[in-house]
Amino acid sequence: MPKGPVITIGNFDGVHLGHQAILLRASKLAKSLGTSLQVITFDPPPAHLIRPNLPMQSLSSIQERVQKLQKNGADDVVVIHPTPDWLHQSPQTFIQKLLENHHMIGMVEGDDFRFGADRLGDVSMLQSLGNDLGFATEIVPPVEVLLNDQLISRVSSTLTRWLLTHGRVADVARCLGHAYELKATVIHGEKRGRTINVPTVNLELDELGGRALPAEGVYGGYALLEDGSRHPAAISLGLKPTFNGHVQTLEAHLLDFTGDLYDQQVCLSFNRWVRHQQPFPSFSDLRVQLDRDIFRIKYWAQRGSLIIDSSEKAVPIHEV
Numbered sequence: 001m002p003k004g005p006v007i008t009i010g011n012f013d014g015v016h017l018g019h020q021a022i023l024l025r026a027s028k029l030a031k032s033l034g035t036s037l038q039v040i041t042f043d044p045p046p047a048h049l050i051r052p053n054l055p056m057q058s059l060s061s062i063q064e065r066v067q068k069l070q071k072n073g074a075d076d077v078v079v080i081h082p083t084p085d086w087l088h089q090s091p092q093t094f095i096q097k098l099l100e101n102h103h104m105i106g107m108v109e110g111d112d113f114r115f116g117a118d119r120l121g122d123v124s125m126l127q128s129l130g131n132d133l134g135f136a137t138e139i140v141p142p143v144e145v146l147l148n149d150q151l152i153s154r155v156s157s158t159l160t161r162w163l164l165t166h167g168r169v170a171d172v173a174r175c176l177g178h179a180y181e182l183k184a185t186v187i188h189g190e191k192r193g194r195t196i197n198v199p200t201v202n203l204e205l206d207e208l209g210g211r212a213l214p215a216e217g218v219y220g221g222y223a224l225l226e227d228g229s230r231h232p233a234a235i236s237l238g239l240k241p242t243f244n245g246h247v248q249t250l251e252a253h254l255l256d257f258t259g260d261l262y263d264q265q266v267c268l269s270f271n272r273w274v275r276h277q278q279p280f281p282s283f284s285d286l287r288v289q290l291d292r293d294i295f296r297i298k299y300w301a302q303r304g305s306l307i308i309d310s311s312e313k314a315v316p317i318h319e320v
Contacts, residue, residue, distance in 0.1 A: 003105060004104050005037060005075070005076070006030040006033060006037050006038070006104060006106035006136075007039070007040055007098070007102055007104040007108075008039055008107065009039075009109070010022075010109070010113070011042055011045045012065060013059045014065075014160055014175075015068035016155050016177070017155050017175060017176070018110060018142055018154075021140050021141075021142075021143050022108055022110055022140045023037075023072040023073045024072070024073065025140045026073070029136065030075075030106070033136070036076060037073055037075050037076075038074070038075065038078060038104070039076070039077050039078070040080060041062075041065060041078070042081075044082075046087055049084060056209075056211075057210075057211075057212040058211055059161065059176075059212055061211070089116055089117060090117055090120075091120050092116070093116070094115050094121065095129045099133055105134075105136065106135055107126065107130060107135060107138075108137075108138045108139075109138075111140070112142070113126065127139070142154050145175055146174075147163075147168075147171045148168065160176065164212050164215070165213075167273050169214055169271060170271070170272060170273065172270070178269075179270055180269065181268065181269045182267070182270075183265055183267040183268070184203040184207040184250070184266070185263060185265055186201045186204075186262050187203070188262065189202035189249070198287070200236070201261050202249060203252075203268065205248060205249070216237050216248075217238065217273065217275060217276050218235065218236050219270045219274055220233075220235070220271055221268055221270045221272070221306065222269045222271065222306070223252055223268055224266070224267040225261065231255060231257045232256065233253060233297075234290070234293050234294050235250075236250075236277070237250050237277075238277035240277075255294065255297065255298055271300075271307060
């Protein structure tokens with residue numbers, strides 16, 4: 001009989017540094033036991049069934065999440081679509097069903113792992129059930145990061161979303177291990193930028209429904225094109241207050257690119273906060289500010305400081 005896998009189960013929203021630590025430990029356990037690593041995740045997250053009226057604010061699409069899980073060691077990714085009956089299983093039944101369906105010989109989870117109805121199961125119960133049912137369990141301590149305000153904080157998807165909604169994209173990169181990204185199709189905009197020699201690509205925000213968006217503002221980042229090329233970019237997310245806009249738009253001026261990108265997929269990374277959105281008294285005043293923004297982003301790009309080296313910021317709690 002083939003060996004069952006080592007599994008880890010969770011939302012894994014964003015696959016941040018804490019998730020990556022769990023995946024690394026699980027991958028090592030799987031190799032030591034001569035088996036594969038299976039990651040079980042959810043779409044939608046269970047919390048959406050409990051609070052369906054709250055808008056989805058995911059850090060990645062399910063497709064992006066699966067890719068990141070595979071990149072971080074998953075041999076197989078199983079996506080569960082939770083139901084109310086599934087949510088109301090007792091902790092003991094939850095684990096027994098996992099064992100029946102996946103035949104795991106090991107489980108690896110973070111120290112805040114909860115399972116079963118009303119989240120009554122915790123890691124102590126998991127370890128006890130592992131002893132009784134015959135599978136190995138390993139619990140991974142959390143990861144902390146040093147943020148720009150010098151606070152040391154535990155990495156979580158909740159923290160990452162909070163930082164994102166406050167425009168703190170450099171700290172988001174420290175939590176994720178990379179800059180936050182949004183990918184969508186280029187559509188036709190109002191073409192005002194062309195009149196002042198600052199053309200922009202406009203992305204279809206409707207394609208990003210359910211995704212967490214950064215705070216409205218101007219950012220420095222990169223645009224990754226379908227041909228694989230990457231270009232520094234001044235990115236704007238907001239209502240265009242100078243023009244009394246009422247529709248949120250996401251657009252980017254690519255610093256070293258000219259050409260037509262309509263109907264192509266462009267991935268924007270949000271690396272550095274530049275400024276808040278604000279109205280300007282005239283078109284010429286706006287152009288002067290845009291020149292300042294572009295100069296600043298070009299300066300960062302030329303010196304390699306658009307990219308945050310998050311690996312130097314990760315600090316396991318037990319080593320603090």
